[in-house]
Amino acid sequence: MDKNHFLENIAQRLGRSLGQPPHIRKEMAGVPEFWAERSLTPRECLEKWIENFTSQGGEAKRFDSKQDLTESLDCLLTELSVQSVGAWGKTAAWPIDIENILDKWKALRWDETWPEKFSHVQVGITGCFWAIADTGTLVMKSGKAEGRGTHLMPQVHIVILRSRQICLRLGEVFSALQQEAMLPAAVHFVSGPSRSSDIENDLSIGVHGPARVIAFILQED
Amino acid sequence: MKVSLFITCMVDSIFPQVGVSMTKILQSLGCEVLFPSSQTCCGQPAFNSGYSKEARSVAISMINAFQESDVIVSPSGSCVGMIRHFYPELFSDSPEWHEKALSLANRTYEFSQFLIQILKVETLGARFPYTVTYHPSCHGSRLLGIEDEPIRLLKQVEELQLIELPYAQDCCGFGGTFAVKMSEISGAMVEEKTSHVLESGASVLVGTDMGCLMNIGGRLSRKGSNVRVMHLAELLYEGRQLAKGVDAQ
Amino acid sequence: MKHANSTSHLSVKERAKNAVQDEFLRNAVRFTTDRLRNRKQAVTESFGQWEVWRERGEQIRAHTIANLDAYLAQFIERLEAVGVHVHFAVDSSEATDAVLSIIQSKKARKVVKSKSMVSEEIHINQHLEANGITVVETDLGEYIIQLAKETPSHIIIPSIHKSREQIRDLFENAGATQLTTETRDLTAFARRTLRSEFLSAEIGITGCNFGIAETGSVVLFTNEGNADMVMNLPPTHIVLMGMERILPTLADLEVMAHLLPKSATGQNVITYMSMLTGPKRSADRDGATEMHVVILDNGRSRQLGDEQFQAVLHCIRCGACLNVCPVYRHMGGHAYGSVYPGPIGAVLSPLLEKGEQYSDLPYASSLCGACFEACPVRIPLHDMLVQHRQKLVASGHGNPSERMAFKGYENIFAKPGRYRLSIKMARKFLSPLAKEGKIRSSFGPLAGWTKSRDFPMLPKQSFREIWPSLKRE
Structure with a gap:
């Protein structure tokens, strides 16, 4: 069926004419006012984010210095006895420079290989663009060096962020996204490891996406 | 206060002792209790089954039965719900009956709500060791x-x-x-x-x-x-x- | 599609009767719905002001649907601006044809799918398989029931009715060896198998939880991350959406992002919410290169402008009404016979194209109103169930003996004199059936009642007969 017939039928049944703008909304769009008006200090946002993220099965480690963070990351990769590491490309929007670790572990870089290769990567290391305290969420945008497969395909996803990237609510991320010239092709809001309860209501993780999502947070005051 | 009972068809025919108890409690709280005898059923069986025309006929006889009553009290939340919520809707095409239905709806209370909200009962002096x-x-x-x-x-x-x-x-x-x-x-x-x-x-x-x-x-x-x-x-x-x-x- | 088809000639009453006898099914459904509704209660309590959120949800949905032509037109314009191909389908055959022709134009043989109720509604899998195309369901629950050749029994947890032993057997038939019944092992098998399907499929089909008018974004919610795989790995992505899945703005999506997962499974947040705005950009190294959106009517537009039923289009498909419905709880999803079970299914199914076959579903409710109370966008489902019954009676399609019974009811209850007389007659009629004040006889219309419970004998005096003595006091 063609577009105009389809839309005209809808308009006519609603007693409207096609091309007429929507009625002015009586109510505000979006969240209730009390929700939008809350405010938390950066420290409180960090605490809230960690609380929510970990309650959803995510793991969070926080550090006061970049050096502590990179050392701990190195330790974790050693502990995991990782065979293959993948990561965003060098030109990606890394919140913190961890190139020395990525070099040491010979990380496969997203923009230097084919996405299929990432299917065999055990640990994917990425930054993130924002995090959301209300829901313990990480926000990933697609881009040339920030492949979607880096955080989705591996068994373990390690994400690097600075505490000031954490905002309180989802609406703040939407506002920031809308200030950009164009929305990215994909924005992924990830709130912990992949999960399913489809087998007798028994929670299982890692059914498609990562079974572990570990956040390395550089705490800034 | 003059209180008219809407006893419901079920209490009338099967559980009269519920009506007796309700009457005695209302009387002991100082109400003058009346029983408009032309009342029957709220019409819900027909209404819920989709027979709105039949439900309307029954509702009309109920509206008539309680035309003179100031306040109506009933031992059923379901029947009062029918009167309060669905009577006005049943008569949405007749301004005259719609108004009568609204009036009945506004005067009708369920027993426990009537005791608490209208009579503001604090204590009934009852003992029940069970x-x-x-x-x-x-x-x-x-x-x-x-x-x-x-x-x-x-x-x-x-x-x-x-x-x-x-x-x-x-x-x-x-x-x-x-x-x-x-x-x-x-x-x-x-x-x-x-x-x-x-x-x-x-x-x-x-x-x-x-x-x-x-x-x-x-x-x-x-x-x-x-x-x-x-x-x-x-x-x-x-x-x-x-x-x-x-x-x- | 064994379940739905083999029983479709039965009435909902007969299907319900069969379902009640399936102890495993009933226990599984009760356990699942209990879990989901308890979690929902806990999460909404800790979230706070739930009624304010519900009200906002209702306002957003009501406004959107009342202006659907404008928002849908805006959505389509934005989709086209970011390079998405948009298709329109008045019914399921137009929708399946549109999907098939996209697939054929790519000479594709394999499709991976994430869970989508619209795809169930139009029976896309049967249609594609009949045309030699392999379709792989990737939601774990959907994958399980696809292997079992069945249909979903719950819109959120489709495999609610399968035991882990049954799942192991199904997986072994699909090539697994030495599998235990441990959830971890079963899940690992599904991960391995489906991962290779994602990588080899040429087409990905997803549903659409919300389409955002102001940005032309398609938003998908999953916990497993399978929709992300489906939309990102194959080169062509087809989105199937009901025409009412629209939200005006991203700000409105923030409300739904709270209402949906909290209502559906009692989770504070969905694990993966993914927002696609067009196919991959030229610099991106993954994501589908081509994106199609198929927008389906299939009877939905008939509800627009209908005072009673327009609000059914407000539904956000969370399944909360199923989880609190006592009828669903005891008969499970399949007994509804429709792809949409539970209270929303009983209201929606008869309204869609070819809905006549579901005209008895609105009777599968005690009208307890738990569905309305649970609905995050406050759809008055219990009223709609009654309105369906009214419509059926008004159209002359009601049950003839029931019609007579209510004619009789009207004759008696609208006339106080006849009413008084009939109580006396009922007492006379019932007294021979009573023993020790109880009636257990399964005579006539009493049978349905007395099968599982006693009926009290009518007392010697009705209230109105006692009244004169009370009045004198």
Whole structure:
């Protein structure tokens, strides 16, 4: 069926004419006012984010210095006895420079290989663009060096962020996204490891996406 | 205060003692109780089955029956819900009857709400030394908005031990003609409800709608249980008699 | 599609009767719905002001649907601006044809799918398979029931009715060896198998939880992350959406992002919410290169402008009404016979194209109103169930003996004199059936009642007969 017939039928049944703008909304769009008006200090946002993220099965480690963070990351990769590491490309929007670790572990870089290769990567290391305290969420945008497969395909996803990237609510991320010239092709809001309860209501993780999502947070005051 | 009873067809024909208890409590609270004798049924069986024309005829006879009444009180949250919510809608195409329906709706109260909201009853001087659990009927709570009124009334009864009913908010499976039409599902629902009643360990089940209580009581009776099933008005009246040292029976 | 088809000639009453006898099914459904509704209660309590959120949800949905032509037009314009191909389908055959022709134009043989109720509604899998195309469901629950050749029994947890032993057997038939019944092992098998399907499929089909008018974004919610795989790995992505899945703005999506997962499974947040705005950009190294959106009517537009039923289009498909429905709880999803079970299914199914076959579903309810109370966008489902019954009666399609019964009811109850007389007659009629004040006879219309419960004998005096003595006091 063609577009105009389809839309005209809808308009006519609603007693409207096609091309007429929507009625002015009586109510505000979006969240209730009390929700939008809350405010938390950066420290409180960090605490809230960690609380929510970990309650959803995510793991969070926080550090006061970049050096502590990179050392701990190195330790974790050693502990995991990782065979293959993948990561965003060098030109990606890394919140913190961890190139020395990525070099040491010979990380496969997203923009230097084919996405299929990432299917065999055990640990994917990425930054993130924002995090959301209300829901313990990480926000990933697609881009040339920030492949979607880096955080989705591996068994373990390690994400690097600075505490000031954490905002309180989802609406703040939407506002920031809308200030950009164009929305990215994909924005992924990830709130912990992949999960399913489809087998007798028994929670299982890692059914498609990562079974572990570990956040390395550089705490800034 | 002059109070007219809308006794409901079910209490009239099957459970008259509920009406007697309600009358005596209202009288003891100083109400002048009236009984407009041309009342019949709220029309809900027909309405819920989709027979609005038939429901309208019955509703008209009800509106006429209570035309002169100031305040109407009924022992059923479901029937009052019908009058309050659906009578005006039933007559949406007739301004004259719509107004009459609205007027009736605004004057009609469920028993426990009337006691708490209008008479502002603080204590009834009742004593009832038993364990009691309360089933909130769906129409009373969801349609009419009965909240804690029955609980507040039960809590002022001396020596009454109130036990929470597990999954109290779940429907008992009555649903009027549903109980007969979808009897297997209805039977499964009432079986689950009675198992929760038994699980509570209470010796008395109290409620505010005889449809539900007849359903739950019928299943309990079939299971050979000796849990006593009572309308709130019966319990309060019997409790007052007990407190006075008079046998209510 | 064994379940739905083999029983479709039965009435909902007969299907319900069969379902009640399936103890495993009933226990599984009760366990699952209990879990989901308890979690929902906990999460909404800790979230706070739930009624304010519900009200906002209702306002957003009501406004959107009342202006659907404008928002849908805006959505389509934005989709086209970012290079998405948009298709329109008045019914399921137009929708399946549109999907098939996209697939054929790519000479594709394999499709991976994430869970989508619209795809169930139009029976896309059967249609594609009949045309030699392999379709792989990738939601774990959907994958399980696809292997079992069945249909979903719950819109959120489709495999609610399968035991882990049954699942192991199904997986072994699909090539697994030495599998235990441990959830972890079963899940690992599904991960391995489906991962290779994602990588080899040429087409990905997803549903659409919300389409955002102001941005032309398609938003998908999953916990497993399978929709992300489906939309990102195959080169062509087809989105199937009901025409009512629209939200005006991203700000409105923030409300739904709270309402949906909290209502559906009692989770504070969905694990993966993914927002696609067009196919991959030229610099991106993954994501589908081509994106199609198929917008389906299939009877939905008939509800627009209908005072009683327009609000059914407000539904956000969370399944909360199923989880609180006592009828669903005891008969499970399949007994509804429609792809949409529970209270929303009983209201929606008869309204869609070819809905006549579901005209008895609105009777599968005790009208307890729990569905309305649970609905995050406050759809008055219990009223709609009654309105369906009214419509059926008004159209002359009601049950003839029931029609007579209510004619009789009107004759008696609208006339106080006849009413008084009939109580006396009922007492006379019932007294021979009573023993010790109870009636257990399964005579006539009593049978449905007395099968599982006693009926009280009518007392010697009705209230109105006692009244004169009370009045004198």
